[in-house]
Amino acid sequence: MNYFELFEIPVSLQVDKNILSKKYVALQKKYHPDFFTQETEYEQADALEKSSQVNKALKIFKSSDETIKYVLQLKGLLEEEEKYQLPPDFLMEVMELNEELSTDSTEQINKLEAEIYQPVKPIIDHFNNDTTTTEDLLKVKEYYYKKKYLQRILDRLEG
Template structure:
């Protein structure tokens, strides 16, 4: 059973946070191990597996990037260890940010703020072309070409997240 079926939600690239929380607590209550304490070992094991599945789904849906990844994997458009080739212009921009990060590690905090702002701008810039696809996704209606744009966004965002993590390390 996929995560959307488990949570009885339509397949979406952007999950409704309120509906997610409500369904999560409903499922947690329904499958709470205390309710099955007198059941057979087999049933208890099944319930524990179900709870683990619910928790994995919830964790995935709480993270917008992981939700996108999950949908793309379900659609067969993304593989776990895929070597995706990002556009050269994006890679050049990220290389410049990476170099600026390396230089800022030995410089002042002001340049770190500048880099942070550049990263925020880059994040907005990569989201704009896919915003309507992500926010208005309809399973079965959204074209594969549109989903491939979302896939490119996912990999760009992943790259940017690595740089953000480096920035956090430099701020410490």
């Protein structure tokens, strides 16, 4: 069972936060281990496992980047620790930014992030599990890795 099935919501690159909150509360009421103290050991272990899955799913669904990663993994388009090759022109642009890190860099990186988001925004906004193509999802994958790359630079700046 994947996390979308667990929460009984459609597969999406953007989970509605209001629905997410309501589903989370309902699932916690259903599976919280405190409600299974009088049950068998098996039922207690099962409730603990489901409660843990609910918490992991919530953490993923609260983060747009993690939700994108999760959907790409569900579709078999992204693997853990994958060595993804970013386009050379993007790497050159980021390398130049990296060499000139300053207080203005955060603004430049945020601007670049907005630029790389524009081409995939319609795909993310209108994702449909049945009709969105693999080609479109591969564009989202590239965006995901570019954003991750930019985030590492921002983390260094702030750290």
